[in-house]
Amino acid sequence: MLRQGLAAVKSRACLPCRRWLASAASEKHGHLPSSQSPITSKLKFFKSVTEDGGQIPTYRVLDGVGKVIDGAEVPEIDQAFARKIYENMVLLPTLDTLLYNVQRQGKISFYMTAYGEEATIIGSAAALANDDEVLGQYREAGVLLWRGFGLDNIMAQCVGNEEDTSGKGRQMPVHFGSPKHHFLTISSPLATQIPQAAGVAYAISRSPRRGKNCAAVYFGEGAASEGDFHAGMLFASTIPSPTLFIARNNGFAISTPANEQYHGDGIAARGPGYGVWTVRVDGNDVLAVLGAVREARKRCIEEGRGVLVEAMTYRVGHHSTSDDSFAYRSRSEVEDKKRIDNPITRFRLFMESRGWWSSDEEEVLRARLKKDVLEAFKRAEGLPRNELKELFTDVYGGEEPWNIKEQREELAGLLKKYGDSWEPWKNELARFKRKGQDILQKTD
Amino acid sequence: MNTYQSIRDALSHALVRDDTAVIFGEDVAFGGVFRCTMGLAEEFGRERVFNTPLSEQGIVGFGIGIAAMGHTSIAEIQFADYIYPAFDQIVNEAAKFRYRSGGQYHVGGLTIRTPTMSVGHGGLYHSQSPEGFFMGAAGVKVVIPRSPIQAKGLLLASIRDPNPVIFMEPKILYRSAVEQVPIDDFELPIGRADVLIAGSDLTLLTWGTPLYHCETALHMLASPPPQVSRHVPESLRGAKVELIDLRTILPWDVETVVESVNRTGRLVIVHEAGLTAGAGAEIAATVQKKCFLKLDAPVKRITGWDTPVPLQYEKFYIPDAIRILDGIVETLIY
């Protein structure tokens, strides 16, 4: 009798209640009054998010030689789109090599390459809508390339010339930003962008773009150790905000290996703790990244909450031009990675197998990109810096406070006195557009 | 030895002398990004010299816990620009640990080392001088050395001081300054300024990197190069300027500074941090009160501007020798 009654209730019950009833029937002790947590008489600890206690699996589409692995589905992609992905994947290291070298020659002050992470960066960029807001860490220039920011803008920022709209020459190289390309300006302090992304996403969800866009935030596995990472995940899950968290797990935070950043199963294991959909993907497989981020983005926007993607990749280059990574890892380790798991080769082999790419085209492409990059740099290098007065602008919006005005006038007075006699200033002034005259005139 | 080597030397003494001492921070195990902990992990073991996850609040909170157990914790924050995630742990916790427990607990064993000040191409986030932000945090001390010898002696004193100390290392000096550093274990006094050049006409007060610009400015005052000589009246070239390295920013050596200004009647303060509420503001206010009747000129502050530190404009942001020279001349003829 009772059994039948229960069955009747079950069939009519809504999905969550049905789940509860099912467990209530099997769990004889009931559940906590304030939650769905079933009471158990077994003292059992756990430290894994997978049912069998094993590691979270990694989603992959292409094997090391560009063949689709058994059971994998190739995400929707046509030849033109595939070629665009490939060209951007090749452009990234071409650009990196030039800028790395010119930094070595002292022509720019600093640089960071994205060697080895081309699939993670370009694949995720390709999965986003071009008007999804992006909050990057610093190794994601590829997202801007994908969105058509252009080499001139890249070069302008890195040399800090008058065309640098990212930050008017105020920030170190690679600190790009462009509202037009929905890419918030990079900030060096790590992880600060992560909770900000939740706020960006919340604002999007209250704007006419509701349900159409997300905020995508990139960060390294090192940055994910900062308190800001946890705050960001928490906010994007508790306060519904369509935030797409993209962790670039490239094995290192400067010298610190990834396994010193966590005792658990990487960054992905943290997602379920915040109740967000989570996936781990082979970050050197551009099709896997494309497919995973597309699906993640879909869930993120549909449900209006955070989703976490952990892309497993490898930082082939040094951390930055200030770093020599052979002080903490062997050359052979890096050479092996480059040879065995090159994300660009993997995708090229796939393209060739489809008849979408040929070695002739490869040659033409590489030559063209090299030329484009070199020309863009040469052009940027020849341009002067912004006007000196920009030192004092943009501190505040609206009326300029008295202290800033007074200090600008103080510098103007000093320049009048010493600008053409004190060598260090004289040489430096020559590099600015209008050679500092703007600041003198503003005060006259 | 240069400064990074002398700091490494001091750290090694600290580890030898005190079994409870541990050193930790981001990338510390391989030697740190400025090489100050090079070889220490190999020499003393990973239990005593280790990497932490990338979290400044974690690093300082962890260090506070170690120190609360009476151990010695030497934490590294990779750049002073990145100390702010730990601000709460420093200002609300380390600084107040002793007071709030009625003196029962304290974290005197905590020392936070961090590279500070500009190098000429660091931009917004690799150039800051945040010492002023900690001036209101009574309970912590702030120390800034000027050279390899000073770094070693002051660091060992900071580690052994019964209070938490923020030890800011001017990063341009890691490789540039070289001195014959005594190899034994020695300390230099915290809370004491150092009079580098005695003088009677003007007191020039600074700390860290700008000290070197001050020295250049004093040379230029005595024998101005031809291009700027017309701005330096003949009558001032023999002026005797007293140059003081403050060394400890909190609590600062009011006795030495006030005694000097009472003799010279003129004070010029130089620091790289912006003018508003920089450490110079506090010093100027106190000197104005304690030396009011002896002052012949307003206290002058030569500092960074009230803007972030802008990369391409840094030469016009940092108080360099010419600005210091100009400030000295202006103050002398006031």
Ligand SMILES: Cc1ncc(C[n+]2csc(CCOP(=O)(O)OP(=O)(O)O)c2C)c(N)n1
């Ligand atoms: C708050 C903060 N602490 C420290 C640093 C110095 N720093 C710059 S990059 C970096 C490592 C970051 O590693 P990860 O997040 O894994 O990114 P990856 O460089 O591997 O792309 C560190 C420690 C910083 N920029 N900000």
Ligand SMILES: [Mg+2]
């Ligand atoms: Mg990393």
